[in-house]
Amino acid sequence: MSVEDTVLGMWKALSERDWETVKTFLSDDCIYLDVPVGPAAAARGPEDIVKRLKIGIEPLASYENFNGLMVDNGTDVMYEHHEEWHWATGESAVLNFVSVHKVRDGKITLWKDYWDMGALANHAPPTWMEDFANADMSWVFDATGLV
Known part of the structure; x- marks a missing residue:
């Protein structure tokens, strides 16, 4: 499987909110970092990454990812979407x-x-930040110095 197939497969599963399939694309030590939040609030490993993703995406009435430009060097992939x-x-x-x-x-x-967190904060329901603050944070991994 090409690196592009791996990345697109993971994003397809995420768009479908197929959490178990998302996990199959992630290595056991994979680090997920939401750059606007910072490395101190990263997640590590398939289980914790999915816990982290579910906080924002699972409560939505609908969620969809739309493909854009992808470039890679055989290992590293940049994906605009x-x-x-x-x-x-x-x-x-x-x-x-x-x-x-x-x-x-x-x-x-x-x-x-x-991504631009303001774009989300400006359009989300008023309770969005409060819901996030009250969510299960057992996934938090400090990736400072690792990413």
């Missing part, structure tokens, strides 16, 4: 991303998302 988030309360947001992935032996070993 956007997501559409829709809440049951009627709010919606279009979030532009550049995701950087490192792929080894068919598994993603590093995943960094670069």
